Amino acid sequence: MDIYLDANATTPVLPRARAAALAAMADDFGNPSSVHSTGLKARALMDSVRARARRLLGAPTGDLLFLSGATEGIQTAVLSALSSLRGREDIDCLLYGATEHKAVPEALRHWNKLLGLNLRVLPIPVGLDGRHDLQWLRAHAGRAGLACTMAANNETGVISDLDGIEQALAGSPALWMVDSVQALGKLELRLAAHRIDYAPFSGHKLYAPKGIGLLYVREGAPFTPLMAGGGQEGALRSGTENMSGIAALGTVLEALEDGETFMGRRTLETYRERIASALKSAFPGVVFNAPFELSLPTTLNFSVPGLDSKLLQDLFDAADVRVSGGSACGASKALPSHVLEAMGLPAWQAASAVRLSFGPASDPAFIDEACARIGSCGASLRASCLGTAEEASTPGNALDGLTRFVVGGACCYLVADADSRRCVVIDPLPELTGRIAQLLRCQEYTLVAVLDTHSHGDHVSSGGELRAALPAQFLSPGRFDALGWPQGVDAICLGAQMLTRLATPGHTVDSTAYLLHDAQMHIRLAFVGDTVMPGALGRSDFAQSAPLAFGPSLKKLEQAAGPRTLLLPAHDYDDRFASTLARECAAQPLLAQVLAGSIDARRFAEAKAELEKDLALTEYQTLACGARVDSGCAGAGHEMSAAEAQRLLRENPGLLLVDVREPYEQRLSETLPFGADAHCEAVPLSGLLNALPAWLALPAGTPVLFYCRSGNRSAQAAKALRRLGHAQAWSLSGGLALWPARGVAAEPSAAVH
Numbered sequence: 075m076d077i078y079l080d081a082n083a084t085t086p087v088l089p090r091a092r093a094a095a096l097a098a099m100a101d102d103f104g105n106p107s108s109v110h111s112t113g114l115k116a117r118a119l120m121d122s123v124r125a126r127a128r129r130l131l132g133a134p135t136g137d138l139l140f141l142s143g144a145t146e147g148i149q150t151a152v153l154s155a156l157s158s159l160r161g162r163e164d165i166d167c168l169l170y171g172a173t174e175h176k177a178v179p180e181a182l183r184h185w186n187k188l189l190g191l192n193l194r195v196l197p198i199p200v201g202l203d204g205r206h207d208l209q210w211l212r213a214h215a216g217r218a219g220l221a222c223t224m225a226a227n228n229e230t231g232v233i234s235d236l237d238g239i240e241q242a243l244a245g246s247p248a249l250w251m252v253d254s255v256q257a258l259g260k261l262e263l264r265l266a267a268h269r270i271d272y273a274p275f276s277g278h279k280l281y282a283p284k285g286i287g288l289l290y291v292r293e294g295a296p297f298t299p300l301m302a303g304g305g306q307e308g309a310l311r312s313g314t315e316n317m318s319g320i321a322a323l324g325t326v327l328e329a330l331e332d333g334e335t336f337m338g339r340r341t342l343e344t345y346r347e348r349i350a351s352a353l354k355s356a357f358p359g360v361v362f363n364a365p366f367e368l369s370l371p372t373t374l375n376f377s378v379p380g381l382d383s384k385l386l387q388d389l390f391d392a393a394d395v396r397v398s399g400g401s402a403c404g405a406s407k408a409l410p411s412h413v414l415e416a417m418g419l420p421a422w423q424a425a426s427a428v429r430l431s432f433g434p435a436s437d438p439a440f441i442d443e444a445c446a447r448i449g450s451c452g453a454s455l456r457a458s459c460l461g462t463a464e465e466a467s468t469p470g471n472a473l474d475g476l477t478r479f480v481v482g483g484a485c486c487y488l489v490a491d492a493d494s495r496r497c498v499v500i501d502p503l504p505e506l507t508g509r510i511a512q513l514l515r516c517q518e519y520t521l522v523a524v525l526d527t528h529s530h531g532d533h534v535s536s537g538g539e540l541r542a543a544l545p546a547q548f549l550s551p552g553r554f555d556a557l558g559w560p561q562g563v564d565a566i567c568l569g570a571q572m573l574t575r576l577a578t579p580g581h582t583v584d585s586t587a588y589l590l591h592d593a594q595m596h597i598r599l600a601f602v603g604d605t606v607m608p609g610a611l612g613r614s615d616f617a618q619s620a621p622l623a624f625g626p627s628l629k630k631l632e633q634a635a636g637p638r639t640l641l642l643p644a645h646d647y648d649d650r651f652a653s654t655l656a657r658e659c660a661a662q663p664l665l666a667q668v669l670a671g672s673i674d675a676r677r678f679a680e681a682k683a684e685l686e687k688d689l690a691l692t693e694y695q696t697l698a699c700g701a702r703v704d705s706g707c708a709g710a711g712h713e714m715s716a717a718e719a720q721r722l723l724r725e726n727p728g729l730l731l732v733d734v735r736e737p738y739e740q741r742l743s744e745t746l747p748f749g750a751d752a753h754c755e756a757v758p759l760s761g762l763l764n765a766l767p768a769w770l771a772l773p774a775g776t777p778v779l780f781y782c783r784s785g786n787r788s789a790q791a792a793k794a795l796r797r798l799g800h801a802q803a804w805s806l807s808g809g810l811a812l813w814p815a816r817g818v819a820a821e822p823s824a825a826v827h
């Protein structure tokens with residue numbers, strides 16, 4: 075059973091609301107504008123729902139319009155207010171709370187421009203507690219035409235001080251919009267008792283279906299219809315009314331009025347306390363990002379030091395607990411939440427937040443189950459040594475082979491040998507110090523060396539920091555050179571494997587490649603730093619670069635490692651994982667020329683300098699991302715739908731299915747839904763590099779189908795394998811979330827959670 079804890083995004087539809095909607099589509103399907111009895115019935119229903127809404131929202135006067143939802147309500151309110159401001163000399167700005175839902179500032183900018191007002195659109199700052207800075211508001215209210223301040227925040231649950239805002243607006247010409255979406259059913263609203271001019275609502279945030287909403291408009295407040303047409307809703311909002319939505323909303327409002335379905339504030343607070351304590355014991359060190367005493371009891375926004383929001387979301391999802399990231403995810407990295415940033419929370423907290431929200435109809439059994447699942451998420455993390463430093467961890471499988479970590483496109487590698495319990499970190503990153511130290515302490519590994527592939531002009535390596543974070547018993551003694559190589563040794567042994575180094579000056583004078591050899595002394599992989607990045611060569615125009623040495627270094631690398639050894643870069647902006655000199659030669663003519671000896675070191679350096687001359691660093695990264703050099707791999711050709719995958723599963727017994735989720739997710743998931751005969755492997759994305767050579771050695775026609783939770787990570791794996799030459803690499807589009815046995819076509823939950 076899913077534990078749905080994302081009620082601030084939307085809620086399931088209350089069973090009786092669903093029944094009411096169906097009835098309004100079956101027998102009672104009338105158009106409320108028709109004058110025959112079918113139409114009259116519909117009108118009577120609509121009138122009764124409106125009357126009920128007036129009672130519940132404290133809005134006996136003014137207009138209460140049915141419309142499609144809050145976004146439409148916001149547009150209508152903003153259009154109405156701004157239309158009335160044309161020609162007003164006393165107005166020079168529009169104000170909105172810095173933590174408003176995007177719909178508000180976007181609507182303000184849109185209509186401000188479209189109506190040619192060109193007023194300043196200013197965010198009202200908020201404090202660390204998420205509440206508006208009333209002094210600032212007072213100072214700016216005198217020339218404001220509209221102030222928009224939400225009743226409660228969707229990300230944090232912080233409840234605005236509406237009385238304080240009203241006082242700050244005293245004497246101001248500003249109209250006032252209060253986005254009340256998150257307050258419906260959770261806060262007592264007495265709209266008409268305030269000077270609130272506009273208040274939009276969305277039904278789907280409180281157990282009604284999507285597509286139905288309300289807008290309150292104070293009596294006498296300016297109004298301009300957004301929709302003109304048949305004159306419905308007193309000509310304030312034309313268009314035949316959404317009667318099934320209205321009927322459903324009516325039953326939700328009825329349930330609110332009868333007081334039996336929705337829990338009271340005190341009960342919801344006890345739910346929150348229980349969830350908070352489950353989070354504290356699962357994730358010691360958890361911090362809550364908004365003060366409980368000022369927030370809706372149904373919303374918990376939290377961050378866990380050392381665990382990013384994506385990791386936590388994947389973890390919860392594996393336990394079938396649906397939560398939301400407190401931040402928006404861009405294509406390559408999570409963007410920090412604008413709400414938490416506006417509150418002035420530290421960057422890590424804003425970037426790693428998770429929002430957990432439940433509906434007011436949740437029952438105690440649901441909260442019990444939610445707490446139990448949160449507990450199992452914590453246990454699974456501890457088994458992967460990802461708990462916090464203070465807690466005792468019980469490691470699952472011993473670390474073995476290569477683990478790749480990526481932070482903002484920079485790569486760090488951990489090479490570990492389970493038998494000898496020895497490991498090496500290559501290209502450490504400060505963001506990973508705590509996590510890697512915890513992993514090694516928990517698994518009792520000796521950190522033999524922390525190696526950098528080159529020194530950095532602008533910062534010192536975090537290798538020292540990592541060593542300092544570990545007690546002496548987890549560190550190899552001895553002296554190390556500037557890049558972390560143990561003095562006096564030619565090779566570092568990691569059980570049967572061995573690391574050697576190769577000077578490759580170019581990107582910097584001290585650039586060094588590290589070669590990983592197997593027991594037979596064959597080179598398995600090379601860590602090449604910024605000498606070769608997939609799709610580009612590293613820059614050689616820094617003060618510490620050695621451009622004339624770059625060409626000879628590449629030749630040296632080719633002689634040592636050959637054209638087909640996997641090269642692992644220090645930067646990978648495009649999830650390519652690895653490359654080979656042979657592939658890079660095909661994509662980069664300059665590299666091919668220098669390796670073929672058709673240009674000498676000087677001409678190579680000059681040509682490279684020419685290429686770098688006009689490129690800013692970001693453009694260089696774009697070049698490395700390779701749209702220009704490797705466009706053949708772009709697009710969605712690697713994706714396979716669930717139906718296609720099922721067919722392939724039936725027709726091709728050689729199909730290899732690879733779960734690329736991390737072990738802490740796999741541990742929480744039930745048996746995979748592919749049938750007993752399927753050939754399955756579990757290779758987490760962080761350990762993908764270990765398996766690439768074996769997959770590349772498969773017969774060319776062997777399909778490899780990667781899957782994960784949503785299809786993002788499996789797409790990375792499939793693209794990486796394709797780029798390296800195995801054309802039959804696929805990603806299960808939509809991931810396990812869309813696999814039929816997981817109930818994608820399931821009815822919206824009948825449970826009232």
Ligand code: PLP
Pocket residue numbers: 082083143144145146175177224226227228253255256276278
């Ligand atoms: N305002 C707030 C506070 C919200 O939480 C949302 C939805 O997330 C909206 C406005 C927009 O609502 P809708 O998408 O239903 O129009």
